[in-house]
Amino acid sequence: MQLSTIPKDSIINMAEENGGQVVSNFLLHGLKIKNDTGENIILKDISFELYSAGVAVKQVTYQGKYLDNAVENFAENNGWLCKDIGAKLFLGEEDFWNAECFAKSVVMNENQETGIFNEYFITVHESAIDELRIKVAYDKFGEKHVQELSVPLVQYENKNQYIFPLKGSISTCGHYKSLLDHRQHYSMEFAIDMAQYNVEQKLSYKENMSKEDYVVYGKDVLAIADGEVVDCYHSFEITTSWNWSERKPFIDQYGFMPAQCGNHIVLKHDNEEYSFYGHLATDSLTVKKGDKVKQGQVIAKVGHTGMSGCPHLHFQLMDGPDFLADRGLPCSFSNIRNVDGDRISLIEEENIIVHAE
CATH class of the missing domain: 2.70.70.10 (Glucose Permease (Domain IIA))
Incomplete structure (x- = not known):
């Protein structure tokens, strides 16, 4: 199972303190899940786990009917994100997803793919979220497998000093x-x-x-x-x-x-x-x-x-x-x-x- 994200290397977390807690606010523009196992598989769940300094803080999971709906809706509504201006504007590149390979259900044939588009995260914790762990569980020949991907979160600091563009x-x-x-x-x-x-x-x-x-x-x-x-x-x-x-x-x-x-x-x-x-x-x-x-x-x-x-x-x-x-x-x-x-x-x-x- 191949997992890919946009952004690829890290996600910017717009964390801010509020009342002694930290509000983390970040966006995953795209997640691609491609079945490259060589066999047909059944997708079981997609989980996003939020961590702060190695401590698990929150989990968001698509499973059951929610996963069924997510996969079906993705195939029906997101073909425009694969090519041309739409892909570039929203993802920064073309061909991240291939609409011809979209799975229409959680039963994914070899080389089929599905995904998540623009998943927003806003959560409150005592410290900023600094890691997003993505876990995709699937069945192959009746055996459960889990594919994982970790994406670091960063709080971006400008490298130059800027003034406002209007007075x-x-x-x-x-x-x-x-x-x-x-x-x-x-x-x-x-x-x-x-x-x-x-x-x-x-x-x-x-x-x-x-x-x-x-x-x-x-x-x-x-x-x-x-x-x-x-x-x-x-x-x-x-x-x-x-x-x-x-x-x-x-x-x-x-x-x-x-x-x-x-x-x-x-x-x-x-x-x-x-x-x-x-x-x-x-x-x-x-x-x-x-x-x-x-x-x-x-x-x-x-x-x-x-x-x-x-x-x-x-x-x-x-x-x-x-x-x-x-x-x-x-x-x-x-x-x-x-x-x-x-x-x-x-x-x-x-x-x-x-x-x-």
Whole structure:
């Protein structure tokens, strides 16, 4: 039995202390279970065991009718995760799963496979969860076998010091505690959308607002640290639809990135961390590929291009320059405060306002 995961090497745990306990919060994007035993087998259960410093803390198990349903639903609903944009956006790669080999029941023929997509874990313990043990039990010729895989959990520390990409009081949303927003995508797991309210604390405040009516539209976008422009696009003028059939013609004509993210910039920083800025205003970029930038330098203006619900900045940090292949990373900032005026570094709550100096 072959077990494979995404991420492959380790999972980032967004652990935080709360009331003397630690809340662990992490996501397994994908688990592949492939029958490579050379014989037909019967899948009996899939268990996820959570450990902290070698101590078992919690177990989540699919078995019985729940396992039956999980295997059937996976085969019926997840073929789109095997190829093309869907696979890249959600898993960072194609061909992790092979839809032609999906098992439709717990009776798995040779070389058939099944899996788990986007399994979320949130648990409270006296210390952070630092290991996920996956155990898959199956019967072969009436004998029980168990295949195990251990995946370490890490609490990621940024390798560079970053400033917030906008100045002033900024509303933030779509971050990692919004489980079905950015987080379910591989590179966007820790992405943040940034907008701005007017003096009445409203984002939308009148009928038929134009993009210029939004407070954040045209606001300066800043480089979060010294770096080099490794990718950018500046001339896309369109706000595309959430509807795939309506967006597809723009993808065919302009490419996926402009149609999805509009005008955008990718900066390479020291220690293999990369920042991404999306939905930028058309022809507002002040940099081009190959340019060196300094921390705080204006690199563009906030826009409303690509798949954008309203004018805002889409921001994320990655471990490489490729929006469709590289892994999302948490990003801490050195110059933000919360609404109480307390200095914070990591945005740990959904829909909060921060002030960037």
